[in-house]
Amino acid sequence: MAGGVLDDFVAAAAELAEASGPIISELFRKNIAVDRKADRTLVTQADRDAETVMREMIAVGFPEHGFVGEEFGADGENSEYVWVIDPLDGTHAFISGLPTFGTLIALCRQGVPIVGVINQPVSGERWLGVEGRPTQFRQGSEVGEARTRVCPSLDDAILYATSPAMFSDAGAAAFAEVSSHSAVTRFGTDCYAYGLVASGHGDLVIEANMNIYDYLALVPVVAGAGGVITDWLGAPLTMGSGETVIASGDRRPHAAALQILSTAAN
Amino acid sequence: MAGGVLDDFVAAAAELAEASGPIISELFRKNIAVDRKADRTLVTQADRDAETVMREMIAVGFPEHGFVGEEFGADGENSEYVWVIDPLDGTHAFISGLPTFGTLIALCRQGVPIVGVINQPVSGERWLGVEGRPTQFRQGSEVGEARTRVCPSLDDAILYATSPAMFSDAGAAAFAEVSSHSAVTRFGTDCYAYGLVASGHGDLVIEANMNIYDYLALVPVVAGAGGVITDWLGAPLTMGSGETVIASGDRRPHAAALQILSTAAN
Numbered sequence: 001m002a003g004g005v006l007d008d009f010v011a012a013a014a015e016l017a018e019a020s021g022p023i024i025s026e027l028f029r030k031n032i033a034v035d036r037k038a039d040r041t042l043v044t045q046a047d048r049d050a051e052t053v054m055r056e057m058i059a060v061g062f063p064e065h066g067f068v069g070e071e072f073g074a075d076g077e078n079s080e081y082v083w084v085i086d087p088l089d090g091t092h093a094f095i096s097g098l099p100t101f102g103t104l105i106a107l108c109r110q111g112v113p114i115v116g117v118i119n120q121p122v123s124g125e126r127w128l129g130v131e132g133r134p135t136q137f138r139q140g141s142e143v144g145e146a147r148t149r150v151c152p153s154l155d156d157a158i159l160y161a162t163s164p165a166m167f168s169d170a171g172a173a174a175f176a177e178v179s180s181h182s183a184v185t186r187f188g189t190d191c192y193a194y195g196l197v198a199s200g201h202g203d204l205v206i207e208a209n210m211n212i213y214d215y216l217a218l219v220p221v222v223a224g225a226g227g228v229i230t231d232w233l234g235a236p237l238t239m240g241s242g243e244t245v246i247a248s249g250d251r252r253p254h255a256a257a258l259q260i261l262s263t264a265a266n
Numbered sequence: 267m268a269g270g271v272l273d274d275f276v277a278a279a280a281e282l283a284e285a286s287g288p289i290i291s292e293l294f295r296k297n298i299a300v301d302r303k304a305d306r307t308l309v310t311q312a313d314r315d316a317e318t319v320m321r322e323m324i325a326v327g328f329p330e331h332g333f334v335g336e337e338f339g340a341d342g343e344n345s346e347y348v349w350v351i352d353p354l355d356g357t358h359a360f361i362s363g364l365p366t367f368g369t370l371i372a373l374c375r376q377g378v379p380i381v382g383v384i385n386q387p388v389s390g391e392r393w394l395g396v397e398g399r400p401t402q403f404r405q406g407s408e409v410g411e412a413r414t415r416v417c418p419s420l421d422d423a424i425l426y427a428t429s430p431a432m433f434s435d436a437g438a439a440a441f442a443e444v445s446s447h448s449a450v451t452r453f454g455t456d457c458y459a460y461g462l463v464a465s466g467h468g469d470l471v472i473e474a475n476m477n478i479y480d481y482l483a484l485v486p487v488v489a490g491a492g493g494v495i496t497d498w499l500g501a502p503l504t505m506g507s508g509e510t511v512i513a514s515g516d517r518r519p520h521a522a523a524l525q526i527l528s529t530a531a532n
Contacts, residue, residue, distance in 0.1 A: 029467050031415075034449075042450070096424050096452045097467030098366065099389075123365075123389075149297075158362050163453065164430055183300075184308070186362045187429065188454025201295050201363030 006114070009081075009107050010130055012061055013117050016105050019057060020050040020087060021121030028122055029097050042091050047071050050087035050103060058083050065107075068239075070213045082108045082239065086213040090162070090190030099123055102191040106216035111239040116220035118195045127195045129220030135198055148227040148249030149200030154181040154256045157203035157248075160193035161185070166209045171244070174264035175206055178257045194218040197249045198225035205247045206257060208232075215245045222247045228254050232265035272380070275347075275373050276396055278327055279383050282371050285323060286316040286353060287387030294388055295363050308357050313337050316353035316369065324349050331373075334505075336479045348374045348505065352479040356428070356456030365389055368457040372482035377505040382486035384461045393461045395486030401464055414493040414515030415466030420447040420522045423469040423514075426459035427451075432475045437510070440498075440530035441472055444523045460484040463515045464491035471513045472523060474498075481511045488513045494520050498531035 027046040035043050051069045058067050066076030068084045076082070083106065088094055090101030105117040114131040127146055128136040137146035151157050159182040167175050179185040182204065189196075189205070191214075196202045198221050207214075215229075219237050222229040228251050230236060232244035244265055248254035293312040301309050317335045324333050332342030334350045342348070349372065354360055356367030365388040373381040380397040393412055394402040403412035417423050425448040433441055445451040448470065455462075455471070457480075462468040464487050473480075481495075485503050488495040494517050496502060498510035510531055514520035 029465075092450050092452060096426070096450060097462040097465070098452065098455070098458075100364065100366075100454075160362070163451075165451075184358050184362060185429075185431075186358060186364065186454055188366075188452055189364070192364075196363040199295075199363070 006130065009115050010128070012058075013105050013107060013115050014128065016054045016057060016085070017103060017117050017119035017126055019053050020103050021119055023050045023053060024088060024094075024103065025121040028094065028099070034095050042095065043071060044088070044091065044095065046094065047088040047091060051085065054085055054087065054105070068213060070211070080110060084108055084113070084213050084216045084239065086217075089214060090192070093188070093190055098188070100188060100190050100192040102195070104191055104213060104217035106213075106219070108216060108239055113216040113219040113237070116217035118191050118217060118221055120192060120195070125195065127198055127221045129222070129224040131220055133224055135221050135224035137199055146198040146221070146225040147200055148197060148225050149203070151203040151248075151250040151253050154178065154253045155183060157182045157253045158184045158186065159204045159206065160189040160196070160202055161187055161205065161207055162190050163187055166207060168208065168264070170264040171208045174261050177260050178206060181256070191218065194222055194247055197227060197247055198222055200249060203249050204253050204257060205245070206261065207245045208243055210243050210245050212239055212241065218245075218247060225249070230254075232258065232261040234258050234262070272396065275381050276394070278323075279371050279373060279381050280394065282320045282323060282351070283369060283383050283385035283392055285319050286369050287385055289316045289319060290354060290360075290369065291387040294360065294365070300361050308361065309337060310354070310357065310361065312360065313354040313357060317351065320351055320353065320371070334479060336477070346376060350374055350379070350479050350482045350505065352483075355480060356458070359454070359456055364454070366454060366456050366458040368461070370457055370479060370483035372479075372485070374482060374505055379482040379485040379503070382483035384457050384483060384487055386458060386461070391461065393464055393487045395488070395490040397486055399490055401487050401490035403465055412464040412487070412491040413466055414463060414491050415469070417469040417514070417516040417519050420444065420519045421449060423448045423519045424450045424452065425470045425472065426455040426462070426468055427453055427471065427473050428456050429453055432473060434474065434530070436530040437474045440527050443526050444472060447522070457484065460488055460513055463493060463513055464488055466515060469515050470519050470523060471511070472527065473511045474509055476509050476511050478505055478507065484511075484513060491515070496520075498524065498527040500524050500528070
């Protein structure tokens with residue numbers, strides 16, 4: 001793919017973050033309705049309005065591209081290029097007043113994520129990953145590269161997951177075993193944890209019960225920062241992947257955790 | 267107590283927050299050593315330097331007052347006035363790059379907390395509670411009152427706790443039952459959750475394995491915002507209290523949760 005075309009996509013991803021950010025941050029800690037969807041998960045006006053704006057921007061800017069969003073489903077998902085977006089990853093954090101949620105924006109080519117954004121509109125933090133390029137971290141007007149840190153073994157690892165309730169029984173047992181070997185385990189982190197790993201503030205994220213819009217954006221961010229991100233069997237994450245994710249800044253804790261997790265992956 | 271004297275104490279509490287905040291925020295997300303204490307908990311230079319500065323300020327400003335800090339122990343703890351301080355509540359969050367930690371500053375008179383501060387130096391948020399006064403919430407230069415919100419029943423409650431690992435087996439079972447009746451359960455919150463309840467962004471915090479420096483500062487903050495905070499038997503929290511805490515913005519979820527928790531309190 002020509003760099004110029006990729007640059008257009010990268011610019012578009014940044015514009016989606018710029019457009020959706022204020023919609024979400026203006027509703028943060030406001031008294032807004034929380035609705036329960038058919039799948040029992042929660043949704044707010046912030047989720048819906050942010051996705052609507054991004055969906056319209058892609059329809060206008062790249063009418064030949066597909067779009068998969070958490071709130072309003074799939075449109076052209078078999079196109080060569082598909083945007084896969086979670087307008088508000090961490091709706092529970094959002095409605096609980098905690099700024100650890102984010103907007104996830106992925107662009108896939110033939111099912112493989114080539115551009116990814118994690119945008120935190122309250123703190124103004126944004127991670128931008130592009131296949132084959134270093135991950136960029138921006139906070140307000142400050143821009144730099146995000147790099148993972150060295151972590152020789154699980155013993156040294158700071159481990160994150162969103163909630164102990166996201167695991168199956170077998171998954172919970174495997175997670176508990178990894179956790180017992182890790183230095184610190186921290187719950188309540190959503191997509192923010194993957195940004196922290198990309199920036200070298202933590203080491204490992206292990207999650208389950210995930211959808212493609214929960215993780216495809218994370219792939220270019222983590223990989224471009226020097227980390228590794230796969231499912232619990234060690235396979236790359238694409239539009240055809242399942243529900244488990246493990247991301248690590250250093251390959252060694254990833255390998256050690258996979259030995260434990262692979263027994264619970266299915 | 268004369269208002270003028272209390273005002274001096276309130277001003278001193280704010281000065282402690284002002285002095286300790288930059289010490290902690292400058293070390294946030296920096297590559298600093300993490301040490302394991304004799305009690306197996308973790309500590310950093312940020313915890314120690316912040317407590318040292320505050321301890322010295324009280325020794326100079328109020329030499330007749332006692333001081334109890336998490337890192338360097340008790341000094342004059344039987345004085346009429348005792349400062350009870352956790353320089354860094356949420357060391358795990360701090361070393362994991364998550365801005366949900368805080369500095370807790372309490373002043374007790376005859377064992378009863380009369381002034382409390384929750385200071386979050388990264389976001390610039392500060393809650394200041396004073397016995398008999400409305401709780402003040404400050405973010406940067408903006409100052410207002412913090413008020414809890416209405417929450418008629420457990421079903422409507424957003425529930426927080428720092429970690430599922432903080433509970434005994436009986437406590438974990440009781441927490442799980444309360445959680446099963448609540449709308450949302452969120453882990454990973456430390457003292458920040460009590461600020462969110464005081465400001466009406468959430469409803470309930472239930473925690474265990476707590477020390478007096480983990481909760482005394484929270485008492486004036488939550489009470490002054492219209493909430494209720496006790497141990498799991500419903501008793502007020504003082505310097506003589508035990509290890510369990512429940513805080514609620516509305517009395518009704520507090521009463522409902524106590525019915526479940528009291529069986530596990532000891």
